Amino acid sequence: MTLLLPSNSIIIFHPHQAGHSEMNTPVSRVETRVQKISDMCAENALLEIPCYQRPYVWPARDVEKILQDIRQAMERGQKQYFIGTLITASHGHKGGHHFGYELIDGQQRMTTLFLIALAYSALEPDSALAQFARRPGDASDIRLNFAIREQVQDLLRSWLNGVLPPALSIEDPYVKCLVTGLDAASAFLTAQKERGGLEAFGNYLFNCVQWVNNIVPPGTDLNQLFTALNTNGVQLEASDILKARLLEMVPARQRMSYDAIWQACENMDVFFEDNLRQVFPDADWQDYNYHALKKYKAAKFKIDESNPISTPALGIQDILAIQAVQDGSTRLAPTTGQEAHNYRAVRSIITFPELLLHALLIYICEKPCKSDATKAEDILRIHPDRLNESFDPFLKDLNAQDAQGFIECLWTTRHQFDQWVMKRIPDADNNLYCVPITPEHEEDKKSKISRTMPGRDGTPVGYTALTQLQSVRYCTGEHAMQYWLTPFLGRLCKNDIEDVGQVTKLLKTIDNQLSCAQDQKKASFDLLSGTHYSEIQEAEIVITDMMKRQYPRISHYWFQKLEYILWNNAERGPFPTYLEKDKFKAYRITSKNSVEHIFPQNPTFSNDIHKDILDGFGNLALINPSENSTYSNRIIIEKKEMFLEKPKYDSLKLAHMFFTIRNKPYSDLGEKDIIQHKNEMEYFIRQYYGIIA
Known part of the structure; x- marks a missing residue:
């Protein structure tokens, strides 16, 4: 979480002042520093995880994603890569072996950096980055200290020293994600070493990965501060800002409906039609099957402004003015009661910001807008971590028609994404995927919307050539931007394809062309727009070249x-x-x-x-x-x-x-x-x- 005030403006009050007239007088301000791993090592600083913190919960895919993002930043020549903001309290004296930072907010990110350094130390034990894993003054101990969690401390220490770890349950909540996170980091760094780029990557991690450390003054009630952060503060997402900028241009009488469309699209871990039922409860759902929902129809999807489920659209000034929002108040409410069993949780292979970027490319290609204001070369630089910056060319001189048109395009893009793109099923094996609806069954077309989830034996539904080929693309592409999705979803949005065989054939064509591309990003846009294929070589040339290569130069x-x-x-x-x-x-x-x-x-x-x-x-x-x-x-x-x-x-x-x-x-x-x-x-x-x- 991030305080919704500039980091150098956070005001902290001492707890002993409560009840006194001087309560409204600030004692001191937070000290703000930009830091990196090399600074932590130079300070001989420890990292303390206090007892009130929850377990480490980052899944392996998030560890992989931050490593991929850092590598991409390095390859782009970025001088810094920021991982966000910390809130800490300092202990001890500078230069001493017991100086450290107590992590009030940001322990997930810093623990991830520690796990990366720990994995790196197994490959390059004498490197500078490896020293980040080691405790200053005691190379056999770890820099990260978990208060009152000796079992975790012993496990990490054994990993550092390459000895047999203590017998711990993999299901222990304080252990589970540490194990999978370290495995993910080790696999990534091993692959990096095989490509000959480990040393450069380690140097970039050590010197260029940065964060903003907000250090609260002595005497602050840390438990009270942590509780306040978790109960009252919520990070303002980049997509919230983007939504506000778009909705400002939508006529007031239609704003709530377009805000509802946005809400239905942004919850990626529930099926799209389940989201639609929640934000458009007054629609006559007896008349719809999934295939009838491809395009937004204003006459059939109306918002009753008196309905408490409907969330009023906020302008950008309203959103920016919010400083304490109850968690989830501007998101879809959880389902309860009789209809709860219809809302099935799944895990999307992309995030909502990534979906927004695919939809932007599709909209620009299908409906060129504002003449030359939005150019292909501007769109090609998009990246989910710079969402609003990526949308700036499109938002320049934005009009109501384009604002509404883009949100309607987002509806169709999300619909086709749920129709044809695999999803993970949380209760099944992590490697199992399903295509939620397989329209090869005629009854699916005629019936009301229904989803067949995996059977009790764990057999996935929709385990087909389509999902297998998508797995090839997903497992070998950039997690930050699955470039195959742009032309794939774009073609599906434009054409009425309901046969799984035709969709598989479409993906095969796109995959084969991208596999012969010198630049995946540029080729993806070419395949979407259908203009030219300057980046795509002949398959004969590519395959012949690949067969002549030796390890590790084969993709x-x-x-x-x-x-x-x-x-x-x-x-x-x-x-x-x-x-x-x-x-x-x-x-x-x-x-x-x-x-x-x-x-x-x-x-x-x-x-x-x-x-x-x-x-x-x-x-x-x-x-x-x-x-x-x-x-x-x-x-x-x-x-x-x-x-x-x-x-x-x-x-x-x-x-x-x-x-x-x-x-x-x-x-x-x-x-x-x-x-x-x-x-x-x-x-x-x-x-x-x-x-x-």
Whole structure:
């Protein structure tokens, strides 16, 4: 949370003044500093997590996202990357080993930085960034101190020193996300090391990642301050500011309806039609199925201004004037009672700011507005962390028609997103996805809106070629902006496509073209606008070049794409002999970031394999880091036996390779097997791209 006052204007009162006339006289002001990791190390400062703080709760995907965002900032040449604002209290004296900051607000971000430094220290123990994980004056202890949580302290200390951690339940709320967060950071940094960019990335983290530290004065009642922050303060989201700027241009008599559209779109973790039912309770829902909701119809979706569920639209001055808002008061209310079972929680693969940016691109392409005021080159620089800045060219001289038109476009974009884009199901395996409605079933078109969630056995609904191909894109693209979504949603918004086969074919075309693009961002816009494809090369050239590359210069995308091609071939039939049906049924395309050498790089017994072949596509597979460490440097025969004993496949590419060599003695294995496998995989890829029949 962030106080809704400038950081250098926060006024703190001492608790002993309560009840006295001088209560309204400020004692002192907060000291504000811009800091970075290098400053913390130079100060020998500890980080204290007080007992009143909740557990660390960032999921692995948020750890991955901040790492990706930091890397993108580094690659763009940004001199600083800000992670937000902290509120702390200082303890001890500068220069002493016991000087530290008690984290009142911001412990999630700082704990994440600590976990990143901890993961980095395992790869580069003598680096400057690794020192951030270590306690000043005691390199065997950790810089982060959890008050009264010795079990967490012991766990982190064991990780730092590379010893067996204490026996703790993975479901312990104080442990669970620390484990997954460290795993995510380790996987990301390992991949960075494989690309040869770990040192530069570590230096950027150490010197350029910054935050604003608001240090409250001595004597402040920290428990009281923390409670006040959590019960009365709420961060003003960038999307709230954007909504206010747009609604200012909407005629007053229609403002509440367009505010309701915005509310229905912004809650990404509930299905769109559930949101619509809540913000438009007076609509005749008996007349609608999901396919009839593609476009906003003003005559059918009206707001009763006397209805308490409807939230009045606020102008930008109203929003900026708010300094204490009850949490959730400007958001959709939670569902209760009889209809609660109809509101199913899901997890979106993108955030609402990201959806807004996709909708902006779609609207600009479909309805060019304000002549040259909004240019393609301006739109291409969009980024969800700079939402309002990204919208500035569009908002310049904004008129009512464009404001309403964009919000209506947002409706359609969100509708098509829920119709065709996979979502995570919280109660199921984290790797399972569903397309909420599969309109291949005729009864879905005729009936009222209904969603079929996974069965009790965890089987996902809509587990199809469409979701598998989306998984390839999602797992190998930038989390900050899934560029494939822009042309995909744009085409769906423009055309009436209701057949899952046609939608899958559309995504296949977009994916194939983007896979041959030199610049994903530019190619995405070209595919959306349909103007020209200057950034897209011939598939023949791209595939030939990729097959000549060696580790680590082969993009993870091509390993995942091959997994999809092999899966799709087996799904369509005939079913290949090298696969077992039960293991194939359990197989999912999921996020993987560790490249395994099938024939080991440093074998116990030499195979006399040339390095170019050993590091080439035919001898590589993409798997999870844990699986990679299990295979370690074992000979290929041992890896094959371990692979075949597993209940499901790590990789379909590995399954194909191990089946090919299943009956060969170890002494006969070598370069010819790698070359044969490479040629077979290249054939499948070229066949999929239509290069060969």
